[in-house]
Amino acid sequence: MPPLSALISLLVPRSSSSSPLRESHKEETKSLIKEEVGALRAELNRVSKENEKLTEMLQTMYVNYRSLQSKMAELMTESSEKRSVSPSASASPVKKRKSESLETNSNIVADNPNGMINFIRYHTETTSSCDSLKPIKDDSRPKISKVYVRTDASDSSLIVKDGYQWRKYGQKVTRDNPCPRAYFRCAFAPACQVKKKVQRSAEDQSILVATYEGDHTHGQPSRPEKNNGTAAIVPPTPTKKKACRSDESPEIQWRLVEQMASSLTKDPTFTAALASAISDKMLDHSPSRS
């Protein structure tokens, strides 16, 4: 990313002349640029504060989710204990597809009433509390995680922009949902066995449900700039929680601001608007116009 000062120096031509008129114009331009920079910084601060608020909201949601999950786990343990008392119940094996549907039903579509969060992700670990109901053979199953993405209901594409490259290898209409389900494999590394299923929610067709199976054996090939305006908020996992805390060091906060600035300057619309605004201001105050 080119620094803002470099961008400005490109837009503002350097003059070798030192006439008083030129000098005053130069000063005027400088003050204008300073004003612009100040306004941009204020905007950046505003956005970062908004981001902090969203992060806090997300943390609250995550804490609520965890407490619900632990309650669910307690209930599950209780019910499994009761089952183990009853010999008829423990004798019936849970079949593969049954367990999958059970898992899906236990997941609730997380939605924000404000519509601010449209990308919710959480993991369904193989070592989850629900394992008490699963047969032992399921231990070898890959890690499954689900992502709910709010999209435009009119948008028929089954694309979930998560930064990874995916190759579609199939599509199928399932019995319980009139919307087709798309099957993807990780296209970045042939050895990477991660699979993704994407299907619109039967209840709310504006929600895309992406199911990830397994872990990537490589790093993320591309950053989320691919999202191009699609808000993507991932709730903090226990290990990542620290990075999302509001009381983190100023260095980290500054890095976050830098990242935001970077993403803004990478946006061609933003840079074009910035260049246009600066050039307009320059032309407005140019001596030829007066």
Place this chain on the structure above:
DNA sequence: CGCTTTTGACCAGCGC
């Protein structure tokens, strides 16, 4: 021309 997507065929698991 090579890569990606589409789509019908095929296969395996499950219920009856």
Place this chain on the structure above:
DNA sequence: GCGCTGGTCAAAAGCG
């Protein structure tokens, strides 16, 4: 064993 269903394969079509 048969039918249903979800998941995968692979040839054909599409696209840059």
